[in-house]
Amino acid sequence: MPRPWKRLAGTSGPDKKGLSGKRTKTENSNELSALVENSNAQTTSDSKNHGQNLSNYWLMKTEPESRLEKGVDVKFSIEDLKAEPEQTACWDGVRNYQARNFLRAMKLEDEAFFYHSNCKEPGIAGLVKIVKEAYPDHTQFEKNSPHYDPSSKKDNPKWFMVDVQLVRKLKRFISLAELKTYHQAHKTSDGPLKNMALFTRQRLSIQSLTQEEFDFILHLEEKEAN
Template structure:
């Protein structure tokens, strides 16, 4: 895959000169996140699991296919992340309060699934880790950026981002359809994916996972697709 184009000159976040930026908002699709995410401020019960000294697990959605948002291509795949210098990119463009709160709860070395959304075959494509905790998202202040927010001020920013680093491609792609099959079965049996946010809070571009959910999904790599 080609490297993603830099969205704006000088768009790097603090301490990451030239760091590629990452778009996370997605248009409505049949599987995941809505283009207009709910913007009501809230702190959800999921955050109670994000202890200061405990490792947390996440699912982060990105679009692997080209799509223009106000003239800017928001495409960014796991292969694009792998191609970055040091295989690191900032995860910008989140404009949903619940997803933002999850970003602010992330800790160094937390693990996250890189989820391909709004595409022909959505699903989990790879693994990443958090290498820089939440700091202000520069795109909220840039008037020619698709995610500019005139209500946000530099001395009191509303939106934050983290830096993620490529870990590896999944041994096999774990599709949304496969995950949905397990979710439906686990709702009846009480299995690990019974309450997975991918199905209960579909529009969120950043979602928390329990360790049980994370471990179960990892175990699917070594199984034939259901």
């Protein structure tokens, strides 16, 4: 049975407080279709340049607030994941080539931060793990899906997804604002978040993390917010 649709933040720009209404479409396959031929070379280059280690740690963005797209509510919060059978869901709807390639690089038991995006207070809400490696995203073939891509073929699918399972909610919510404070400080002190993709590649809905970045952020849940 198909899991609830999730609209994943992707190419809509940095998270901001006080957004006017709902955000516009992101990672839209129709907008990307004209760029298909040129994307593969760029994607390969991006993968090589974005940190030599496509580590086993990730950050995955999703929208926790209701927003209708083609009549479908694309909301998917950490509470929605928690309510799923076995607290597991497919991570569908990614329509960006770099983010897709990160999905395909994920391995079983890889850990990822569950990140609330495009909402009043963006930030990291919890921890998930990969329980099924990349396989074709069924929503690309469903005409009533917000993520339908008529240019994708079943014998040669463009888009992939993984299954994630909730590990736990963090002991406290770690906001984008707090992470940005550390990022700015670490740029001058050579700290672990100095090159964090959340700020250097903020449009990506799927981002790789180094172990140093992951460990530092996880440690923050034990500290009081700045």
